[in-house]
Amino acid sequence: MRLKKLRIISCFLIAAYFVLYGSGVSTVLAQPNVYHFGFKKSVAGKLPSIDEEGFKPIITKHGALFLGDTTRNELFMTFDNGYENGLTPKILDVLNEKKVPATFFVTGHYIKDQPDLLKRMVDEGHIIGNHSWSHPDMTQLSEEMIRNELKKVKEQVQLMTGQQEMEYLRPPRGIFNEKVLAESKNWGYTSVFWSIAYKDWDVRAQKGAQYAFEQVTKQFHPGAILLLHSVSQDNADALGSIIDEARRQGYEFKSLRDLNMTQQYEIKLTP
Numbered sequence: 001m002r003l004k005k006l007r008i009i010s011c012f013l014i015a016a017y018f019v020l021y022g023s024g025v026s027t028v029l030a031q032p033n034v035y036h037f038g039f040k041k042s043v044a045g046k047l048p049s050i051d052e053e054g055f056k057p058i059i060t061k062h063g064a065l066f067l068g069d070t071t072r073n074e075l076f077m078t079f080d081n082g083y084e085n086g087l088t089p090k091i092l093d094v095l096n097e098k099k100v101p102a103t104f105f106v107t108g109h110y111i112k113d114q115p116d117l118l119k120r121m122v123d124e125g126h127i128i129g130n131h132s133w134s135h136p137d138m139t140q141l142s143e144e145m146i147r148n149e150l151k152k153v154k155e156q157v158q159l160m161t162g163q164q165e166m167e168y169l170r171p172p173r174g175i176f177n178e179k180v181l182a183e184s185k186n187w188g189y190t191s192v193f194w195s196i197a198y199k200d201w202d203v204r205a206q207k208g209a210q211y212a213f214e215q216v217t218k219q220f221h222p223g224a225i226l227l228l229h230s231v232s233q234d235n236a237d238a239l240g241s242i243i244d245e246a247r248r249q250g251y252e253f254k255s256l257r258d259l260n261m262t263q264q265y266e267i268k269l270t271p
Contacts, residue, residue, distance in 0.1 A: 034139045042220070042221040063191075064193060065192050065193065065225060066225060075246055076103075076226065078104075078170070081114075090236045097240070103168060104126060106153070108152060118160050130166055134149065138175070139176065139179065167189065168190055170191070194227035196219040196221075196224045197227040201232065203233070213238040
């Protein structure tokens with residue numbers, strides 16, 4: 001009976017995580033003006049949209065990104081690294097072989113657990129971004145607590161890798177409000193969301209490299225910011241093919257640093 005209860009609880013937690021993080025659909029959480037990032041996905045090359053999600057004004061106001069320049073056939077590769085599942089070395093091998101720059105958003109756990117991989121990321125020309133120290137819901141934190149979450153990641157990455165600047169933040173769990181965006185911007189961060197994603201984070205529900213390939217490539221569009229989770233075996237196995245297909249379609253992979261602030265895609269408010 002106890003084992004059955006544990007299985008029920010585990011299934012509930014997985015389902016809850018998917019609702020809050022794994023889907024492309026935005027969620028307005030119970031607290032007023034607190035959002036979970038989501039978007040209308042790209043279909044057949046059409047641009048994705050956040051026009052109906054409710055948070056577009058604050059995304060625009062605080063210079064957060066979910067797209068690059070949509071007039072250019074450019075893609076921006078990003079990974080979330082909350083913990084290591086033995087696959088990041090393979091991912092780095094592929095990125096190095098294909099000459100693709102990426103941004104890895106890391107947590108405090110990852111920093112403490114994988115200093116060698118952090119150093120390799122920087123040595124091979126990638127960006128390390130901030131995913132917070134303890135992966136909290138930052139909308140529940142005070143401004144001082146938010147600053148401490150970000151400061152600890154930046155300082156430890158500097159110490160371990162020599163990367164002096166940390167310019168990009170991905171709010172943990174994709175949960176945010178105006179306070180989170182404003183406070184991180186005050187500390188020099190651009191919040192980076194995404195315009196291509198799929199349910200790839202559940203290591204017990206992997207469906208094969210072909211599935212990952214199809215889920216990602218069918219969403220390609222100009223200026224896309226890709227979110228992939230490094231714990232996914234499917235992602236690691238499909239990454240080379242995804243890159244090859246993007247280039248076959250005429251896309252070029254760029255670093256987030258190539259997004260010149262004066263030329264970033266401006267999300268226009270609808271009347």
